[in-house]
Amino acid sequence: xxxxxxxxxxxxxxxxxxxxxxxxxxxxxxxxxxxxxxxxxxxxxxxxxxxxxxxxxxxxxxxxxxxxxxxxxxxxxxxxxxxxxxxxxxxxxxxxxxxxxxxxxxxxxxxxxxxxxxxxxxxxxxxxxxxx
Amino acid sequence: xxxxxxxxxxxxxxxxxxxxxxxxxxxxxxxxxxxxxxxxxxxxxxxxxxxxxxxxxxxxxxxxxxxxxxxxxxxxxxxxxxxxxxxxxxxxxxxxxxxxxxxxxxxxx
Numbered sequence: 001x002x003x004x005x006x007x008x009x010x011x012x013x014x015x016x017x018x019x020x021x022x023x024x025x026x027x028x029x030x031x032x033x034x035x036x037x038x039x040x041x042x043x044x045x046x047x048x049x050x051x052x053x054x055x056x057x058x059x060x061x062x063x064x065x066x067x068x069x070x071x072x073x074x075x076x077x078x079x080x081x082x083x084x085x086x087x088x089x090x091x092x093x094x095x096x097x098x099x100x101x102x103x104x105x106x107x108x109x110x111x112x113x114x115x116x117x118x119x120x121x122x123x124x125x126x127x128x129x130x131x132x
Numbered sequence: 133x134x135x136x137x138x139x140x141x142x143x144x145x146x147x148x149x150x151x152x153x154x155x156x157x158x159x160x161x162x163x164x165x166x167x168x169x170x171x172x173x174x175x176x177x178x179x180x181x182x183x184x185x186x187x188x189x190x191x192x193x194x195x196x197x198x199x200x201x202x203x204x205x206x207x208x209x210x211x212x213x214x215x216x217x218x219x220x221x222x223x224x225x226x227x228x229x230x231x232x233x234x235x236x237x238x239x240x241x
Contacts, residue, residue, distance in 0.1 A: 043240065044240045047240035048240060051236065052236065055134065055234060055236060056134065056163070056204060056206065057163055057165055057172065057202070057204055092171070093165075093171055093172045094172075095175075098161075110236060112240065
């Protein structure tokens with residue numbers, strides 16, 4: 001169970017996972033809830049891609065996921081319909097074409113957060129690959 | 133789907149028996165590694181017709197002569213693959229096995 005507590009007096013957003021404190025955020029300083037969602041998407045995409053590459057014999061040094069919202073109008077949350085995602089992968093034992101193919105398939109078929117958000121959003125994917 | 137096994141061209145000769153179990157054509161990518169954690173020595177691309185069965189002698193690939201290691205086969209459709217290894221010194225020594233399916237671990241969540 002995840003509990004989110006908002007304390008407006010202290011400008012604090014707290015979360016608990018199964019009764020244990022997991023995160024405290026100052027709303028004015030920390031990431032906004034929408035940015036947290038995008039962080040979740042990026043984290044899930046990176047971890048899923050890492051697993052997909054490793055299982056295929058890839059030797060992954062690093063994966064960087066950059067997320068952008070090209071269609072944001074006046075920074076309003078309800079206008080996010082498209083996400084530009086850029087992967088920068090440093091890995092060995094894998095070709096650039098393969099990395100791109102695996103990145104696409106892992107995002108579409110395996111990444112839990114991307115699958116949930118896909119009902120409302122389109123992804124545009126770009127993969128940069130550097131041989132490790 | 134992803135299949136994993138072991139080949140050896142080091143004192144052995146290896147033959148793969150690939151079977152497309154589906155009614156759709158399937159593109160395959162075979163990767164032969166040096167040892168268990170080494171580099172990729174060869175990547176082979178092939179396409180199997182629906183229900184096609186193909187024999188593939190690894191002896192035809194010069195780059196893996198004298199080598200042994202992991203073989204990974206990635207396929208769009210459901211396939212099965214068996215591996216037939218024959219010892220070069222004693223041809224009565226034979227190993228036959230079916231490549232194991234590797235399942236993708238669950239995502240991060």
